[in-house]
Amino acid sequence: MSRTERTQVGIVGAGPAGLVLAHLLHLQGIDSVVLEARGREYVEGRIRAGVLEHGTVELLDEMGVAGRLREQGLPHHGFELQFGGARHRIDLSGLTGRHITVYGQQEVVRDLIAARLATGRPLVFEAEDVSLHELESESPRVRYRHRGAEVELVCDVVAGCDGHHGTCRDSIPDGVLSVFARDYPFGWLGILAEVAPSSEELIYCWSERGFALHSMRTPRLTRLYLQCAHDEEIEAWPDDRIWEELHARLDLDGWTLGEGPIVEKGVTGMRSFVVEPMQHGRLFLAGDAAHIVPPTGAKGLNLAVADVRVLAAALGAWYREGDTAPLAAYSETALRRVWRAEHFSWWMTTMLHRPPGGDVFDAKLQLSQLAYVASSRAAATSLAENYVGFEPDPA
Numbered sequence: 317m318s319r320t321e322r323t324q325v326g327i328v329g330a331g332p333a334g335l336v337l338a339h340l341l342h343l344q345g346i347d348s349v350v351l352e353a354r355g356r357e358y359v360e361g362r363i364r365a366g367v368l369e370h371g372t373v374e375l376l377d378e379m380g381v382a383g384r385l386r387e388q389g390l391p392h393h394g395f396e397l398q399f400g401g402a403r404h405r406i407d408l409s410g411l412t413g414r415h416i417t418v419y420g421q422q423e424v425v426r427d428l429i430a431a432r433l434a435t436g437r438p439l440v441f442e443a444e445d446v447s448l449h450e451l452e453s454e455s456p457r458v459r460y461r462h463r464g465a466e467v468e469l470v471c472d473v474v475a476g477c478d479g480h481h482g483t484c485r486d487s488i489p490d491g492v493l494s495v496f497a498r499d500y501p502f503g504w505l506g507i508l509a510e511v512a513p514s515s516e517e518l519i520y521c522w523s524e525r526g527f528a529l530h531s532m533r534t535p536r537l538t539r540l541y542l543q544c545a546h547d548e549e550i551e552a553w554p555d556d557r558i559w560e561e562l563h564a565r566l567d568l569d570g571w572t573l574g575e576g577p578i579v580e581k582g583v584t585g586m587r588s589f590v591v592e593p594m595q596h597g598r599l600f601l602a603g604d605a606a607h608i609v610p611p612t613g614a615k616g617l618n619l620a621v622a623d624v625r626v627l628a629a630a631l632g633a634w635y636r637e638g639d640t641a642p643l644a645a646y647s648e649t650a651l652r653r654v655w656r657a658e659h660f661s662w663w664m665t666t667m668l669h670r671p672p673g674g675d676v677f678d679a680k681l682q683l684s685q686l687a688y689v690a691s692s693r694a695a696a697t698s699l700a701e702n703y704v705g706f707e708p709d710p711a
């Protein structure tokens with residue numbers, strides 16, 4: 317069985333980028349079909365990011381999808397930098413007038429899926445063998461299989477929002493994209509523990525044993541990370557070893573980390589990656605499909621949302637006024653924020669992680685940088701404005 321369908325914007329991927337784009341288009345009266353390779357339960361349960369920039373929350377609010385986020389999200393007005401046996405607060409709100417909100421990515425995705433379904437517009441889960449065709453024509457096509465039927469979706473444009481391992485980026489002919497990448501020789505071992513956070517704020521911790529991060533998802537769920545080898549086997553880390561190492565890095569005189577049952581654990585490698593341009597013909601890449609950052613700067617999810625905000629506005633101008641300029645400039649516009657976030661994420665990562673084989677010289681440079689950030693209002697403001705996110709876009 318096969319059929320042909322038609323839409324204005326074919327969106328591949330129902331992560332934050334695809335779902336935010338779909339809703340922003342809906343609000344402008346633009347049709348889209350969202351195709352997602354996985355099932356709804358899987359997508360809604362995928363635990364990833366948790367720090368939302370000020371502008372991300374404002375956008376979700378304007379879109380009318382921030383009801384639960386406003387109720388359950390945890391506003392954070394600062395975070396701690398820990399090094400040399402002491403903590404130093406970075407006063408995000410005092411330095412920038414803005415703050416961040418801690419709210420799990422899976423909750424954002426859940427809210428967006430509910431909003432999409434409420435519009436009655438199509439969101440196809442378990443779309444198999446998605447492939448892109450005729451991208452350089454005025455009617456690009458997305459072919460996929462769903463419940464045994466072969467479907468050809470004829471679109472005006474295609475949005476590739478299918479993450480770092482998706483298919484859209486690879487559909488662009490060889491020689492079009494330039495790739496800029498850096499692999500880091502370490503990763504993060506992350507856990508989710510059923511225990512109240514031990515600190516009200518995030519703690520980014522430099523230690524001679526390697527980086528650690530104390531974070532949280534809710535008042536009863538703590539998220540903790542340890543720097544580990546990039547190819548670390550999770551089996552080598554029974555729960556006792558994880559807690560022992562977290563205590564060794566994070567505990568201070570008079571402060572100890574609270575423990576609880578570990579309900580999720582995994583290892584994430586770390587990579588910086590950007591492709592340029594983020595568009596080819598009628599295909600526009602957004603989010604992790606076009607770029608990834610190491611998670612130290614908490615930028616991945618926020619960048620995905622920022623990309624599609626630019627893309628939705630450009631598509632709106634095109635459909636409403638026939639103005640092609642914003643769409644033609646999409647990649648250039650989005651890449652300004654992308655590269656700012658790439659630099660910030662690289663900078664936070666290199667300041668806080670111990671490189672394998674790193675010597676005392678490396679450590680002294682890192683500690684000097686940390687002491688500068690903690691003691692200079694100018695340096696702390698630079699960190700804070702990058703962390704809460706630039707509004708408007710960085711120059």
Ligand SMILES: Cc1cc2nc3c(=O)[nH]c(=O)nc-3n(C[C@H](O)[C@H](O)[C@H](O)COP(=O)(O)OP(=O)(O)OC[C@H]3O[C@@H](n4cnc5c(N)ncnc54)[C@H](O)[C@@H]3O)c2cc1C
Nearest residue numbers: 329331332333353364365478479482603604614615616617
């Ligand atoms: C394990 C992990 C931990 C992370 N932790 C953090 C963190 O702590 N902080 C932070 O800021 N960022 C973190 N990130 C990054 C952040 O989660 C991403 O930047 C964010 O999810 C990007 O959103 P996206 O919509 O671009 O891509 P994704 O969320 O990856 O969504 C892409 C969607 O496309 C679907 N898809 C893939 N291929 C196809 C296909 N062929 N056809 C149809 N659909 C397809 C996928 O199933 C997925 O639902 C983490 C990422 C990972 C992988």
